[in-house]
Amino acid sequence: MWTKEHRARQAVFERRRYPTDLTDEEWKIVQPLLPSASARGRRPGADLREVLNAIRYLARAGCGWRMLPVHFGPWQTIYWWFRRLMRRFLFVTLHNIALMLDPERVGREVSPTAGVLDSQTVKSPHAAGGGGYDTAKRLKGRKRHIVVDTDGRLLMVNLTAAGVQDAAGAGAGAEQIIRVIRKRWPWLKHLFADGVYDRDKLISVAAYRDFVIEVVRKLAGQQGFQVLSRRWVVERTFGWMTRWRRLVRDYEHRCDVSEAMIHVSMGALLVRRIANP
Secondary structure, X not given: OOOHHHHHHHHHHHXXXXXXXXXXXXXHHHHHHOOOOOOOOOOOOOOHHHHHHHHHHHHHHOOOHHHOOHHHOOHHHHHHHHHHHHHOOHHHHHHHHHHHHHHHHOOOOOOOOEEEEEEEEEEOOHHHOOOOEEOOOOEEEEEEEEEEEOOOOEEEEEEEEOOOOHHHHOOOXXXXXXXXXXXXXXXXXXXXXXXXXXXXHHHHHHHHOOOEEEEOOOOOOOOOOOOOOOHHHHHHHHHHHHOOHHHOOOOOOOHHHHHXXXXXXXXXXXXXXXXXX
């Protein structure tokens, strides 16, 4: 027998047309960060909640801008708002705020002290200008260098051409990624990485900035896939990212748009955790 609580829960479920739609709890977290309407001129007619729903739908479904469902509104309006919010760094800000709230939810410190570094090569169509060929993976496209904490939350991402080797591409010569991590996460002191990052330049730059890089190597006599200590965390994060079909391949012409799509996806994951513990 259905109670009033069951019927209220069913009504909330029916109002959500897609699994990516913002719930009321998520909207309460996101709404204060959105730009307010200007006091002069015509007030915007677009509903920003519907705009964010459309952007999240596009990232999860992997469709093109022109293939968005019509009830979201004109795709030109959605794209215009996406570019405006991206230039205002809204998606990065939303992701970073959720990144600080989520550890507190589980009783962890806000600033991590250890992270895991790795890269992933994704295909990029010729029209997207991926610019590079990864000879190891035999893929043409872009390479994502990411750092995550020990729970798999994305701390930073850097995009390069797929042809750039890991040790050189992790922050344009190994120094940029270390410098950015130091500014954003001053308490992070320990990084885990695979054997590709075992390079003198990276180790020396890390030592100069008071970092310790621990290389996690394959097990002796390892054949096939085996779970490695610490390394499995970043591989799981890559798995979370590729659940969003827009990230399975890199269709973007610009690296900043591609990076924004990553923050849209990972920010949505963190916001949903916080709003629905």
